[in-house]
Amino acid sequence: MARLKQEKVLAWMTETVKTPPLSKDARIEAGVLLRRLQSGEMLGLPHSRPMPSIGKRCHELRIKDERANWRLIYRIDADAIVIVNWFDKDTAKKLFDHYRKNRDGIRNRAEMASICLICASN
Numbered sequence: 001m002a003r004l005k006q007e008k009v010l011a012w013m014t015e016t017v018k019t020p021p022l023s024k025d026a027r028i029e030a031g032v033l034l035r036r037l038q039s040g041e042m043l044g045l046p047h048s049r050p051m052p053s054i055g056k057r058c059h060e061l062r063i064k065d066e067r068a069n070w071r072l073i074y075r076i077d078a079d080a081i082v083i084v085n086w087f088d089k090d091t092a093k094k095l096f097d098h099y100r101k102n103r104d105g106i107r108n109r110a111e112m113a114s115i116c117l118i119c120a121s122n
Helices: 024-038 089-101 110-120
Strands: 009-012 048-050 058-064 069-076 080-088
Touching: 009 024, 024 058, 024 069, 024 080, 069 089, 080 089
Parallel strands: 009 080
Antiparallel strands: 048 058, 058 069, 069 080
């Protein structure tokens, strides 16, 4: 009998899970891509890209929607896909640019605390 590979759990870094106001199609796309990550598939462009500038094993999942382009920041661990947060593309770009310019002094800022926390851990 073939042994089934155990899927990774989705772990959210926030106490409550708030998804952005996605359209039905975008919500389905996000679910399918997260399921593929859970099964161990490594996604590439145009769906996902590595984010070594914010930490090891950190990536952004890209979800196109009618009203906005969304980014889901996640880290791949051995037993889980750890989801940090959702951002629309414009907000994400501003936060990442700010983070890159101020890496050493930003860890106490609320808007980047969760990204720094997850991506700083090995």
